[in-house]
Amino acid sequence: xxxxxxxxxxxxxxxxxxxxxxxxxxxxxxxxxxxxxxxxxxxxxxxxxxxxxxxxxxxxxxxxxxxxxxxxxxxxxxxxxxxxxxxxxxxxxxxxxxxxxxxxxxxxxxxxxxxxxxxxxxxxxxxxxxxxxxxxxxxx
Amino acid sequence: xxxxxxxxxxxxxxxxxxxxxxxxxxxxxxxxxxxxxxxxxxxxxxxxxxxxxxxxxxxxxxxxxxxxxxxxxxxxxxxxxxxxxxxxxxxxxxxxxxxxxxxxxxxxxxxxxxxxxxxxxxxxxxxxxxxxxxxxxxxxxxxxxxxxxxxxxxxxxxxxxxxxxxxxxxxxxxxxxxxxxxxxxxxxxxxxxxxxxxxxxxxxxxxxxxxxxxxxxxxxxxxxxxxxxxxxxxxxxxxxxxxxxxxxxxxxxxxxxxxxxxxxxxxxxxxxxxxxxxxxxxxxxxxxxxxxxxxxxxxxxxxxxxxxxxxxxxxxxxxxxxxxxxxxxxxxxxxxxxxxxxx
Numbered sequence: 001x002x003x004x005x006x007x008x009x010x011x012x013x014x015x016x017x018x019x020x021x022x023x024x025x026x027x028x029x030x031x032x033x034x035x036x037x038x039x040x041x042x043x044x045x046x047x048x049x050x051x052x053x054x055x056x057x058x059x060x061x062x063x064x065x066x067x068x069x070x071x072x073x074x075x076x077x078x079x080x081x082x083x084x085x086x087x088x089x090x091x092x093x094x095x096x097x098x099x100x101x102x103x104x105x106x107x108x109x110x111x112x113x114x115x116x117x118x119x120x121x122x123x124x125x126x127x128x129x130x131x132x133x134x135x136x137x138x139x140x
Numbered sequence: 141x142x143x144x145x146x147x148x149x150x151x152x153x154x155x156x157x158x159x160x161x162x163x164x165x166x167x168x169x170x171x172x173x174x175x176x177x178x179x180x181x182x183x184x185x186x187x188x189x190x191x192x193x194x195x196x197x198x199x200x201x202x203x204x205x206x207x208x209x210x211x212x213x214x215x216x217x218x219x220x221x222x223x224x225x226x227x228x229x230x231x232x233x234x235x236x237x238x239x240x241x242x243x244x245x246x247x248x249x250x251x252x253x254x255x256x257x258x259x260x261x262x263x264x265x266x267x268x269x270x271x272x273x274x275x276x277x278x279x280x281x282x283x284x285x286x287x288x289x290x291x292x293x294x295x296x297x298x299x300x301x302x303x304x305x306x307x308x309x310x311x312x313x314x315x316x317x318x319x320x321x322x323x324x325x326x327x328x329x330x331x332x333x334x335x336x337x338x339x340x341x342x343x344x345x346x347x348x349x350x351x352x353x354x355x356x357x358x359x360x361x362x363x364x365x366x367x368x369x370x371x372x373x374x375x376x377x378x379x380x381x382x383x384x385x386x387x388x389x390x391x392x393x394x395x396x397x398x399x400x401x402x403x404x405x406x407x408x409x410x411x412x413x414x415x416x417x418x419x420x421x422x423x424x425x426x427x428x429x430x431x432x433x434x435x436x437x438x439x440x441x442x443x444x445x446x447x448x449x450x451x452x453x454x455x456x457x458x459x460x461x462x463x464x465x466x467x468x469x470x471x472x473x474x475x476x477x478x479x480x481x482x483x
Contacts, residue, residue, distance in 0.1 A: 136408055
């Protein structure tokens, strides 16, 4: 029997909102696919494009960046900076021919456990037809 | 049209007054039609200066070298250095001022307006002429270039051999200068993001194949980094040796030093290097086209930087190097920045 492709997602979640949101999903016993590896960062504004590229390089099929809603940032404006930077990363990845579905950004607050599960479910569904990401995978 | 005599006169006068330490300009290369950078310290040397369509180099790069040299000297000569800049190069100075890398008083800017023409692109020239026969290229009247070969003079329309970046240029007049030579002229041939149009209609897979083919050629000589006026970081992320090794640095610390980009010229590392470079130059690249010119394997690096420039301009209304007082692209935000892509 052929094995079904299970996409691997790296999710960079900010400590104050998105990570708490994913926690809420957990303690509320909501179900979502186990394909996601969450990495907590202090703020979405602290996510360097290097993190994203190295996640792809180390074999991630999709990368999710998630932060607080605009106006809710613990550090007042970190997510606004993130929004600009991530826009540039996304445009550049699309420009060199990475499928736009592979890199996504979302706003998830600490109260939106349900939204987080939905995002992951949709993300996995979008990645399944694309197959494994081999374009940026390290070939050293 | 900028007269060479005006440039020489200006250089002579500032050297005579002792305003500047030396002037960076362009001079003729022996037996070759392309110009080379010139460092003019004495008044009599100003006669070497030239101004023609082969003055492609961005001399702002030398401001970085000057700064480093000054830092090493115990009693540096604090006079500014003069630099001859085109419109694009003047924006590079603006970016360096904006980032507080150089001080305004440390540079004397001799702005030269490109007016309606610009500089040549060797690749285009090679297609039309045998390079070996060319003796000299000059500005002609009515937006023409005059090419002197062994057989005689030929007049050619500037657009045929004009660099792609000059065709797309919006800043033919320097935006910052101490003295401006030449006239401020609006140009008719600017289509700002013309070179990116061909990417708009092709599919994701075609884009990937294009870049895979181009970036696989990279031999990681870092010529693009060496020539870039914006690449002045003390520690480049592409150098995995950049950990400061002290006597008490442990083997573990050395091993744990994060290497974002490995040195090997393999596909994935080349992509990492060029993507990181493009992102680091987002909102800073002023499209002087030097990276593409020096690339020994002809990777069209300009497209990556141009793409970032396009997004900055269309999504955030930001153009690099226009105002040194404004915050940089990624250290600023607006409440209504586009966020349609965010779920």
